[in-house]
Amino acid sequence: MPIALPRIAEEVGIVLSGASTSMAPIALRRDRELRVLEEDLVLLVDPRLENYYMLGVVRWITRYEPFLRRSIHNIYVEHPDALDTEVVMPFSNAYVEIYAGICDEGPVCDGRKGLVNNVYAPTPGSKVFKLIDAEPITKYLTVSKPISIGVHKYSKWRLPLDTEWLNYHVGVFGATGTGKSRLILRMMNELTRKGYNLIVFDHSGVDYTPFATRLGGTVIKASEIRIEPQIFASILSRLTGVQGQQRDAIEIAAMCYTMNVYKSNGGGERYNSEECREITGQKSKQQGLSRFARSSEEPGARDEFLELLKTVALRLNLRSTSIIKLRLLTRLSVPEHVFESLKARKIEPLEVVNTALRERLVVIDMSDEQDIEVKRGILASIASAAWELIAERREPIGLGLVVDEAQNYACEYCGEAGRALETIAREGRKWKYFIIVASQRVARDIRPGVRSNLGTVFFSKLQATGDLQELAGYLDLGRVTEASLAMLGRREFYVAGLMNPLRRPLLIHVDSVEEG
Numbered sequence: 001m002p003i004a005l006p007r008i009a010e011e012v013g014i015v016l017s018g019a020s021t022s023m024a025p026i027a028l029r030r031d032r033e034l035r036v037l038e039e040d041l042v043l044l045v046d047p048r049l050e051n052y053y054m055l056g057v058v059r060w061i062t063r064y065e066p067f068l069r070r071s072i073h074n075i076y077v078e079h080p081d082a083l084d085t086e087v088v089m090p091f092s093n094a095y096v097e098i099y100a101g102i103c104d105e106g107p108v109c110d111g112r113k114g115l116v117n118n119v120y121a122p123t124p125g126s127k128v129f130k131l132i133d134a135e136p137i138t139k140y141l142t143v144s145k146p147i148s149i150g151v152h153k154y155s156k157w158r159l160p161l162d163t164e165w166l167n168y169h170v171g172v173f174g175a176t177g178t179g180k181s182r183l184i185l186r187m188m189n190e191l192t193r194k195g196y197n198l199i200v201f202d203h204s205g206v207d208y209t210p211f212a213t214r215l216g217g218t219v220i221k222a223s224e225i226r227i228e229p230q231i232f233a234s235i236l237s238r239l240t241g242v243q244g245q246q247r248d249a250i251e252i253a254a255m256c257y258t259m260n261v262y263k264s265n266g267g268g269e270r271y272n273s274e275e276c277r278e279i280t281g282q283k284s285k286q287q288g289l290s291r292f293a294r295s296s297e298e299p300g301a302r303d304e305f306l307e308l309l310k311t312v313a314l315r316l317n318l319r320s321t322s323i324i325k326l327r328l329l330t331r332l333s334v335p336e337h338v339f340e341s342l343k344a345r346k347i348e349p350l351e352v353v354n355t356a357l358r359e360r361l362v363v364i365d366m367s368d369e370q371d372i373e374v375k376r377g378i379l380a381s382i383a384s385a386a387w388e389l390i391a392e393r394r395e396p397i398g399l400g401l402v403v404d405e406a407q408n409y410a411c412e413y414c415g416e417a418g419r420a421l422e423t424i425a426r427e428g429r430k431w432k433y434f435i436i437v438a439s440q441r442v443a444r445d446i447r448p449g450v451r452s453n454l455g456t457v458f459f460s461k462l463q464a465t466g467d468l469q470e471l472a473g474y475l476d477l478g479r480v481t482e483a484s485l486a487m488l489g490r491r492e493f494y495v496a497g498l499m500n501p502l503r504r505p506l507l508i509h510v511d512s513v514e515e516g
């Protein structure tokens with residue numbers, strides 16, 4: 001049955017000469033030209049293609065006038081009041097970027113129905129209809145487990161997003177205040193309702209934690225989560241910046257120290273290590289290491305570590321002056337609380353993952369964690385615990401890590417966290433293990449291994465020039481330009497990539513997500 005055009009659209013113009021399968025120049029009707037805006041959704045109806053429509057988006061509206069030409073000076077420039085408005089004959093042309101063909105059981109589609117790649121260039125003279133209510137288009141789409149987070153800005157079409165493609169990861173980019181966090185909150189709500197499990201890393205504790213209860217989520221304080229010993233070791237070597245044997249000493253001491261602290265505060269056998277006993281000696285086992293379990297009121301966790309470091313460094317035959325330097329460096333570059341806080345960490349990363357799988361949503365409040373390296377360590381520990389679970393189960397887990405302020409975690413120099421996110425971005429899809437990252441900038445904030453693996457991107461006004469070109473390197477951004485972005489307001493995002501069934505950027509207005 002043909003689309004009931006008069007009910008859902010209004011005729012606004014015709015296709016001009018020079019149209020191709022992807023782009024059609026159009027002329028707008030004088031009486032409707034002000035009603036047509038860039039980003040409007042339109043249907044092109046070619047009389048030669050029965051029950052076939054071309055769906056597209058209006059771009060580059062240009063106003064013309066035959067007399068007031070750009071290259072010719074005229075007297076009205078000096079005397080604009082003398083210009084008789086009756087004499088002026090403005091008209092408007094535009095382009096329609098054709099996104100898809102809509103088959104409605106017509107002969108050109110062999111009776112099939114649905115959205116197809118458009119292979120026809122519209123015949124000049126074809127009518128152009130602006131969609132006022134694009135909802136009927138939905139029935140031509142094939143979308144599995146659809147979610148929706150907003151409507152097309154002008155036609156109010158509730159664009160269904162295909163969650164099957166979530167496993168190819170999502171990026172949300174926009175300058176500060178554009179509404180990235182609210183967009184993600186809206187998506188979180190939809191995804192958890194569709195059965196996906198999410199762990200959200202709330203960098204500042206204000207963007208997601210206040211909404212967690214409403215979304216049926218559990219909040220866990222980052223300061224209670226254990227950092228994997230090997231990740232803690234990497235944190236210390238990054239903080240001290242040492243290399244070679246000195247780095248070995250720091251890392252061995254850090255791993256053994258962490259394991260002993262965890263063993264004494266309920267971690268159990270998992271943190272028993274023959275190797276640590278060997279390198280630190282029997283004496284340390286009996287006297288030294290047991291001291292690391294002292295209650296958190298007692299000061300001196302760093303001193304305990306420094307003592308252990310000395311023992312390890314001696315075993316590695318470091319010179320006494322090198323050992324002094326190493327200890328001094330550690331004292332000066334690693335704050336006391338980094339060691340002290342280990343004692344309060346009683347929640348295993350695996351427990352966090354299991355809670356998310358059981359309860360759908362866990363928000364990790366990172367605000368009480370002072371050190372960025374430690375925050376990164378927590379993310380990396382949780383990311384690796386999920387891999388452990390995958391290795392054990394050998395089946396998809398349907399888990400997403402949501403990382404806002406991703407410049408702190410997914411950047412080139414973000415250490416273990418950056419590497420962990422990149423591994424998920426590269427290899428997570430077959431295990432339904434995905435990431436949703438948000439940041440103000442693309443190229444500077446997100447390492448290439450992560451950003452080039454984002455299957456779907458929401459983007460608004462961008463902070464850095466060049467980021468649009470960067471995105472265009474991985475995604476089909478059609479003819480969206482920096483000028484298109486400049487017109488966007490708060491809550492307005494283009495959605496491009498795999499989750500968008502049109503696979504071409506469409507401008508959506510994100511649903512309202514209010515506090516309280």
Ligand SMILES: Nc1ncnc2c1ncn2[C@@H]1O[C@H](COP(=O)(O)OP(=O)(O)OP(=O)(O)O)[C@@H](O)[C@H]1O
Pocket residue numbers: 174175176177178179180181182183440490491510511512513514
């Ligand atoms: N979908 C929405 N519903 C209701 N209010 C919104 C929505 N999106 C944005 N806002 C308003 O805009 C403000 C900024 O939104 P948000 O914090 O999501 O922006 P952001 O892009 O994450 O900013 P930043 O990068 O600074 O964290 C919100 O405090 C809220 O008032």
